[in-house]
Amino acid sequence: MGINKEELFIRKMILHLLNNQNGDMKLSKDLFDISADMEDYLKGQIVKLLSSDDAKETKLNQESRVPNLLFSMDESKEVEFIETSRLIAEGLFDIMCDSFLIPAACFVMLSFSYQEEVYYGLLKLPLEEVLKADFRGSGDCIDVGMSKSTALNRRGKLQEAIIIHPVKGSARLYEKRFEMQNGEKIFYLSERFLESIAQMPIKRKISILAKSINEACVHHEMNVQDQIQCKKITLELMENDGFFDIPKISQELFGNTPQAKEYFDKQMERYDLSYDKFMPKDETSLKPFLFYTVTTDLGVEIKVPSNLVSEYIEFREYDGSITLRGIDRINLK
Template sequence: MIRIKEAILHILDINTNEPIFSYAGLDTSERMMIEYIEAMVAKVEDSDSMKDGILEEDNPMTGLFKNCQSDFVEGTKALSEKFFNVTKLNPEIPPADLLIAHFELDEVPCLGVFKLNYSDSYTHFVSYEGDVLTNQIILNRAILPSQRQAIQEGLVVNLEQMAYHVIEKKHMIAELGEKVNYFTEMFLEDTPKPSLKENISIIKKAVQKTSKAFNDEEFQVLAETKEAIVTSMQEDNLIDNEKIAEALFGDNFAKKQKYFEQVEELGYVDRAPAEAAVAGPKYSKQKFRLDNGIEISIPLELYKDPDVVEFINNPDGTTSVIIKNIEKIKNLF
């Protein structure tokens, strides 16, 4: 349950020399505004790209966030100025507005910071030349995301514990000469834990390296990995790496050891929270792309059913896929 207390929009167009601060908040009694802010919060909280962390007391952002509780307008101006100073020297970071909201999430005071990147869109414009009214078409280069559109950067901070959830995208930083997660590294000055999506990617890479080391068939091991991950998310609401290793390698100590070495080296965070409602639909099918161009999508629960599908290793080293007992075929054109 979200109860919005106050919100404000600051314009941080890097094509201008200075940010354009708002000196008054948005009307949070309007249904449109309430729904828009709720949608922005959901884009952070319901994303499998969401990372979490906790700001220490000596982190400069801790004081800035707390100041927003006592003086919302001035506190958000300080936040926005810091953000603008990071982005204005790096032209590859898209220009945007910064929407900042103070709200309660399940009765916990929170602050949301959402970067609303601009996009181009055409609209009409009514002009007068003398007494002649003319309807024109103009290009507006500062269109904000709709409720349904994704955002690249967003943050929700628990103001009691300074715990935060964040989504972000790497961008080229001129002074560093490389792409970095500037939103956390330069704005928050903190390093969050890997997201659910990143943790799954780490597991995938570790399994690939392990299967290669032991000459296992990669596509089969990865299919079993996906099944083990989904099972862990559904049963435990987290990714339990011990259970995944057990499901994949059983009593094979050598494979387990190799796998655990790889996930540790890649930065995996064990027992990371994983909302099955978020991640489940993305991992409900086994998908394969064959080298002849054919793509196959098999529901997870049918993948191991020998009456439905069978993978056969041929003597010449190739693999055959047999799909069985089909009563009807529908073209999805």
């Protein structure tokens, strides 16, 4: 869904300092007095997370510690909000201390409303960026002043952040895998902090789908024109249905070619996508279906917009020729 930043309102916010690199944890006792600049920065990060196909999604177990704390909290009561945030921050800090590879952070807990629904945000602001800004802390409050010279990157996105929808009992998150002290590499935010299993990002699913279609076509020795046609059909199915329907795509593309279908279905099973249906939020995620990169045996690569293939470009593999029509000007990039 498209998120209108102007309809998003931050209700409450608190900031805690979690520096697992030196064992330093400072927990605020008061809400953060948010400035207009900081509010705009955080709203921008929230919109990116809610709109991104790079984000993961997960269904929350309401009996797990963090969801239970949030869902049982009366958000309207300031004291409850502060105390809950401190308990959540302490739990996160304990997990972070299990790996020095996890970056230290200023941990933000906030509540915001969008279209009359209340959401919670659990965001890790990069500590080194915050400390370069106007940073001041005491035993009761940690404050970050925003100015034109602040180091917080407004264009970039946070590497670790969670948005929780209490009504749906679900979360969207950015996370990274880190090696813990026992040598195990895990997604600690979903697996240990939220105690859930997050789904693969939609952008990754689209990439796997496009790659698997290519491989199935090659496996069945289809020519380039047929491979392009398979991707074109897949995009048309998505546009008509509003989402990628894996079983339908498998049948439509390879229903008459059992070997290619078997190969494609095995790839989907490998990534646990056999019965999946997913809808991209961002058109840029469709890049594998909007552009084709054709590689010759001489190492020449041609990037072709999909909407030009049938009318302006022809690949003839039997004589090794490529015809481009309707060109007014050629530039060297």
